[in-house]
Amino acid sequence: MPPPIPIAAFDIDPDGSAQAIDLSARASKRCWRWTHFDLADPHLADWLTTQVDPLIAKALLAAETRPRVDAFDEGLIVTLRGVNLNPDADPEDMVSLRLWVTPTQIITVRKRRLMALDALRQQAEKGTAPASPAAFLSALVDGLCHRIEVVSLQFEEMVDALEESSLNADQNTSKECLALRQSIIKLRRFVGPQREAVERLATDVTGILQATHSNHLREAANRTARTVEALDASRDRLMAIQEHVDAHSAMTLGRNSYVLSVMAAIFLPLGFLTGLFGVNVAGMPGTEWIWAFAALTALSTAIGIALYAVFRWRGWL
Known part of the structure; x- marks a missing residue:
């Protein structure tokens, strides 16, 4: 069975210089190895079963994932999510990333392209890769966190614009509120568990992470927590905007209904009177009078x- 074709495969020196390698190449003792694969590769499953424990291979090949961190004797299984910044994609449609991390290697598997990982691959190609798996993990989490913060800030700006629009009585922002609220909810669905995963990663018990990297991850977890709070605040603000729009619509409908009711009350007796005198039967008064x-x-x-x-006089008008 042929091996899978990696998206990227590097042996990385402690100074950050990286050399592209073939999967069959023997690992150097002074380097750590990063191999990156597409989940859709038909040969990936067979190759993984020869490289890692079956339970770890199953986690790397899972079709559906949520952010988590699980410790094994040999290393860490890490599943994270990043915002989808691919062309014509919705940022809140988050991209999953699966990692197997040991002191000497990292295996990453993705389903769709992830910009934070592409940035690390470009660093490796330029010879400025992270010096260790721990540094790689810290840089990856930082990149994911930064891009999530950017999208969250964009959502906040959109909420600000909707708040201003909702003050304009001529604009109905219900559809925009609903669409933006759904986007925020989808993003919040994975950012919340990701905060917990990063917090757990910062307390790594396997010894892969050094104190510096743990501190960086704790800061990333704190930033992710602030992002979760910002998303919750944006969602609540959208609910308030929707309530304001609904109240304004109900008030407008009530006012229009009231005006129509008053007009009907005025014209109802007039309609009865004209209808009564409009019947074409004998004995109607005034039929012979010119001023009738x-x-x-x-x-x-x-x-x-x-x-x-x-x-x-009654205050009804």
Whole structure:
């Protein structure tokens, strides 16, 4: 069975210089190895079963994931999510990333392209890769966190714009509120568990992470927590905007219904009167009087004015 074709494969020296390698190449003792794969590669599953424990291979090949960190004797299984910054994609449609981390290697598996990981690959190609798996993990989490913060800030700015628009009585922002709220909820769904995963990663018990990297990860966890709070605040603000829009719509509908009801109350007796005099039967008064129509018109006008005056007096208009 042929080996999978990696998206990237490097042996990285402690000084950050990296050399692209073939999967069959023997690992150097002074380097650590990073191999990056596409989950859709048909040969990946067979290759992984020869490289890692079956339970670890299963975690790396999982179709559906949520952010988590699990410690094994040999290393860490880490599953993270990043915002989707691919062309024509929704940022909140987060991209999953699976990692197997040991003191000497990192295996990463992705389903879709992830910009934070691409940035690390470009660093390796330039000879400025992270010096160790711990540094790689810290840089990756920082990149994911930064991009999530950027998207969260964009959502906040969109909420600000919707708040201003909601003050304009001529604009109905219900559809925009609903769409943005759904986007925030989708992003919040994975950012919350990711905060917990990064917090657990910062307390690594396997000894892979040094104190400096643990401190960086704790700071990333704190930033992720602030992002979660910002997303919750944006969601709550959107709910308040929607309530304001709904209240304004209900008030407008009520006012229009009230005006129509008053008009109906004024014209109902007039309609009855004109309908009564419009019947074509014998004995109708005024059929022979030349001023009968004028008198009926004057009477109807007087009744309408009287009803209007009564409504104004009662405060109904």
